Amino acid sequence: MAEQVFPLDRTKQVDIIRQATAIAARAAFVADDFAQALFPRTEVVFNDRMLSNARQYLRSAVGQVETRICQIATDDLDVHHEKLQAIGQGAEGESFAMLENSGLLKTVEIVQHLFLKTQRSELAARLLQKISQEDLESTLTRNLDHQDPAVAEAAMGLLVAQSKTSGAPGEMKASLEDLPPEIVYAFAWPVTAALARLTGYAGAQLKQAAERLLSAHDESAGVARKAERLAQLLDQSKMDEDGLPHPMKDGLTLFIARLARLSGLTSDQIVAFTAEPNMARLVVVMRAANFPVEDALSIFAALGGGDHILTAATYRETDRDRSSALVSRWALPHAFQDAERILSSDLLSDQGK
Numbered sequence: 001m002a003e004q005v006f007p008l009d010r011t012k013q014v015d016i017i018r019q020a021t022a023i024a025a026r027a028a029f030v031a032d033d034f035a036q037a038l039f040p041r042t043e044v045v046f047n048d049r050m051l052s053n054a055r056q057y058l059r060s061a062v063g064q065v066e067t068r069i070c071q072i073a074t075d076d077l078d079v080h081h082e083k084l085q086a087i088g089q090g091a092e093g094e095s096f097a098m099l100e101n102s103g104l105l106k107t108v109e110i111v112q113h114l115f116l117k118t119q120r121s122e123l124a125a126r127l128l129q130k131i132s133q134e135d136l137e138s139t140l141t142r143n144l145d146h147q148d149p150a151v152a153e154a155a156m157g158l159l160v161a162q163s164k165t166s167g168a169p170g171e172m173k174a175s176l177e178d179l180p181p182e183i184v185y186a187f188a189w190p191v192t193a194a195l196a197r198l199t200g201y202a203g204a205q206l207k208q209a210a211e212r213l214l215s216a217h218d219e220s221a222g223v224a225r226k227a228e229r230l231a232q233l234l235d236q237s238k239m240d241e242d243g244l245p246h247p248m249k250d251g252l253t254l255f256i257a258r259l260a261r262l263s264g265l266t267s268d269q270i271v272a273f274t275a276e277p278n279m280a281r282l283v284v285v286m287r288a289a290n291f292p293v294e295d296a297l298s299i300f301a302a303l304g305g306g307d308h309i310l311t312a313a314t315y316r317e318t319d320r321d322r323s324s325a326l327v328s329r330w331a332l333p334h335a336f337q338d339a340e341r342i343l344s345s346d347l348l349s350d351q352g353k
Helices: 010-038 048-076 082-088 095-102 108-127 133-145 149-163 181-199 204-216 223-237 252-263 267-274 277-288 293-303 312-317 320-330 334-351
Strands: none
Touching: 048 082, 048 095, 048 108, 048 181, 048 204, 082 181, 095 181, 108 181, 108 252, 108 267, 108 293, 133 149, 149 223, 149 252, 181 204, 223 252, 223 267, 252 267, 252 277, 267 277, 277 293, 277 312, 277 320, 293 312
16 A cells, blocks of 8 residues: 655644744633633623624724824825835735734723723614614704704714714724724824834834824714713703603714713713613613603613613612712712722721731
8 A cells, every 4th residue: 555645734834833832822821711701700791792893893993093004104204115005005904913912902991992882882783673773863863953053063073973983784893083092092002013013114104103193183083072062062052852861862872972971970981881780870870860760761671682671660769869979979080989999998908907
């Protein structure tokens, strides 16, 4: 029987060696990942769709920053580099894979931003199960005919900003204009370093392009700021028909902004509350703001995932004074709350000595 000879594929051999080397470098973290899955520190559930959407959004956001840096470098700073020019003109970049493998995308700021964006997407999907796309679009445009020109202008600004983040159904699309300044900063320098390494370009213009990107970023152009501006103007207009905020009437983004303004909290806090078990803190916020029971139940149903329900009895039995005290505490700066919690813990431990 003739001996079979299998040709050695050196490319695959090198790939396996590189993969094994990379795995070995990260093997020490396997136990950490497993422990986090076994013993989560919160009761918030992250389903597969949320994780997929977060990854999709992260790749899109990195791509937006990468493309813009390359555009500034090649168009404004006259950098003549084939790879940088191709990325600036829309070719797919490669920095995401490098940054993902390095762990540079796992900062607290970036992960928190991803969570909030993903939860907003979840809420939008839930809302569309209760209201038709046509009816939802009418809620988004109803303020365009507001008798106050400033409100109408702000409503148009919000619509334009939202259109830049709207993708296909189920798609989470990132917009550079919609990224908060701290997130643009968190992406810009790692992306710049990755581009320099991937392309071999060591010129100072790449760093100058990142600096120009950061200095030109306009926070007021984002969806959240546009919604906050519209919420402020609606509050100042004191129109009776505006009433209390409701996602079926205002649309998700404006509802969140209006409820945040009404409660003294931030829009990010409101979004985070909706991801928690039974949306308990959202219920407390509505109770503190004295929402009628019918409105509270309707909002809960519109934003809920279907696993839990809020009853009229439960809502009425939620003490309003205690709810107001809690909301006031949550509205304090996070640094103060963290310090207060640590100091309380220290005092308790000292008492036990």
